[in-house]
Amino acid sequence: MIISVVGARPQFIKAAVVSRGFSAAGIEEWIVHTGQHYDDAMSGRFLRELGINNVFANLACGSGSHAKQTAQMLIGLEEIMLEHARRIKAVLVYGDTNSSVAAALAAAKLTIPIVHVEAGLRSFNRSMPEEVNRVVVDHLSDLLFCSSGQGVEQLAREGVAKRVIDVGDVMLDAFETFMPVAQQSVRPHFPGSSPFAIVTIHRPSNTDDRERLARIVKALGELRFPCVWPVHPRLDERMKQNDLPANVRCVAPLSYFEMLAALEACSCVITDSGGLQKESYWAKKPCVTARSETEWVETLEGGWNQLWDPLSEPLQSVLDRQPTTAWRPLYGDGKASVRIADGMREHLLS
Numbered sequence: 201m202i203i204s205v206v207g208a209r210p211q212f213i214k215a216a217v218v219s220r221g222f223s224a225a226g227i228e229e230w231i232v233h234t235g236q237h238y239d240d241a242m243s244g245r246f247l248r249e250l251g252i253n254n255v256f257a258n259l260a261c262g263s264g265s266h267a268k269q270t271a272q273m274l275i276g277l278e279e280i281m282l283e284h285a286r287r288i289k290a291v292l293v294y295g296d297t298n299s300s301v302a303a304a305l306a307a308a309k310l311t312i313p314i315v316h317v318e319a320g321l322r323s324f325n326r327s328m329p330e331e332v333n334r335v336v337v338d339h340l341s342d343l344l345f346c347s348s349g350q351g352v353e354q355l356a357r358e359g360v361a362k363r364v365i366d367v368g369d370v371m372l373d374a375f376e377t378f379m380p381v382a383q384q385s386v387r388p389h390f391p392g393s394s395p396f397a398i399v400t401i402h403r404p405s406n407t408d409d410r411e412r413l414a415r416i417v418k419a420l421g422e423l424r425f426p427c428v429w430p431v432h433p434r435l436d437e438r439m440k441q442n443d444l445p446a447n448v449r450c451v452a453p454l455s456y457f458e459m460l461a462a463l464e465a466c467s468c469v470i471t472d473s474g475g476l477q478k479e480s481y482w483a484k485k486p487c488v489t490a491r492s493e494t495e496w497v498e499t500l501e502g503g504w505n506q507l508w509d510p511l512s513e514p515l516q517s518v519l520d521r522q523p524t525t526a527w528r529p530l531y532g533d534g535k536a537s538v539r540i541a542d543g544m545r546e547h548l549l550s
């Protein structure tokens with residue numbers, strides 16, 4: 201049996217498709233939810249929509265400082281791992297959240313093999329908590345699945361001598377699996393057929409400094425078209441205090457299917473999320489990333505994704521630059537979860 205640890209919104213999406221791969225390959229999986237995301241709009245709704253009904257335990261760790269949140273997860277996860285130590289063959293973690301680093305640390309101390317999905321990504325910005333988490337998880341892992349060849353090369357440069365495999369990106373599996381379902385089942389309540397941008401900004405580096413957040417809101421206000429902004433709960437209060445420009449509409453967080461429908465309907469994406477940079481690429485919509493670097497460097501090719509510093513350039517000028525190269529497939533072929541299940545069988549479970 202393997203334990204997959206999830207906790208934050210994007211991890212439910214990844215787990216939905218990877219679990220299908222495990223189930224098809226006859227691999228027994230228990231899902232443990234740390235409770236990092238707990239609002240229904242951030243967690244329950246995703247689990248229901250994606251059909252994840254095999255959560256074995258929810259640790260309800262909730263929010264807190266990085267140390268407190270991670271420490272609570274460590275304690276809860278260690279208890280579960282100790283209780284079932286004899287049966288656990290591996291612990292699988294996704295991406296770069298505090299839930300992932302806590303699970304990897306707990307498993308490493310109990311000498312349980314660790315599997316990392318989305319390995320080898322780097323922003324080279326250690327002030328991002330996610331970058332610290334990525335480095336730690338990669339260096340503790342025994343089997344590392346990368347989304348592209350760049351990840352494989354980065355791990356080689358860092359001397360990670362464990363089993364590293366480029367399987368493609370599991371988010372593409374999810375995108376391809378659920379986009380047709382979303383198109384059938386979700387009626388987008390977005391501004392008609394006119395162009396509009398989907399906006400998601402939630403990173404502490406953009407939102408903790410009021411002045412920077414105000415600059416971002418002002419830049420959105422200067423755009424020639426409407427913006428629809430599903431607001432992360434950490435920002436809720438702050439957005440209510442900001443005077444919003446007439447073209448910016450804040451809405452509650454979208455479900456995954458609603459986001460897919462929004463991606464299909466919008467004309468561009470403005471974000472600081474990791475996953476959305478890839479999703480807008482797959483939806484063939486130009487993306488502006490409000491950060492000084494990205495770990496998804498392939499999306500920058502041909503200007504499909506552009507980095508934007510809110511303090512230095514008007515957003516409309518960035519958006520006026522259209523992609524200069526034809527769209528080509530990135531991050532695999534949508535079968536990453538099958539390769540992950542195969543890789544687990546071959547290298548860990550045989």
Ligand code: UD1
Binds near residue numbers: 402
């Ligand atoms: C986390 C991940 C980030 C990922 C994001 C996906 C880390 C370090 N960061 O960031 O990489 O992009 O998830 O969404 O793990 N909150 C609620 N309700 C919730 C969850 C959070 O109100 O259900 C609020 C709380 O005020 C909390 C804050 O959001 O303190 C931040 O939540 P947290 O889980 O710590 O980090 P995210 O910003 O969601």
